[in-house]
Amino acid sequence: MTSKPFNGTERRAYVRLDNSLPVRFKIPGNPSGPIYTATTRNISQGGLCLEIDHEKEALFEALSAAGQKIGIDINSLIPCRANLVTEMSNWISGRVDWARKSDQDHNLLQVGLEFEDLTEEARKRIRDYLVDQFLRQYPQHH
Numbered sequence: 001m002t003s004k005p006f007n008g009t010e011r012r013a014y015v016r017l018d019n020s021l022p023v024r025f026k027i028p029g030n031p032s033g034p035i036y037t038a039t040t041r042n043i044s045q046g047g048l049c050l051e052i053d054h055e056k057e058a059l060f061e062a063l064s065a066a067g068q069k070i071g072i073d074i075n076s077l078i079p080c081r082a083n084l085v086t087e088m089s090n091w092i093s094g095r096v097d098w099a100r101k102s103d104q105d106h107n108l109l110q111v112g113l114e115f116e117d118l119t120e121e122a123r124k125r126i127r128d129y130l131v132d133q134f135l136r137q138y139p140q141h142h
Helices: 052-065 121-137
Strands: 022-026 037-043 047-053 069-073 091-101 109-116
Touching: 022 047, 037 069, 047 052, 052 091, 052 109, 069 109
Parallel strands: none
Antiparallel strands: 022 037, 022 069, 037 047, 047 109, 069 091, 091 109
16 A cells, blocks of 8 residues: 655645545556546545545555556546536546545545646646636635
């Protein structure tokens, strides 16, 4: 299991949105390999934290390899706007930064992913989603 020790210095480059979203992902390299589902714990412009049920321990071990690449279906992560609805998967790339058992729920395993090689369209879609969600959570009071 890969785990970066916390040395008291915050390493986050982006504000995180605590949000539980279903997400589909796969381990690249096997085009016909399985597609897994997990839930996000949080998401930011730079990455996300996946929570995986402890019953998928073998999957967690595979994801724990330092630098493991993961394909994330952005269409399952961030719903398309009504006029852009598509049934097709749209895969973006992530790299495992850390992996550990959840401190709050020992039945969950957490994997921190950093987005890699995002297209400008994917980057904008993530940014727009985050801004929209922050505005919903913290509306302006006039």
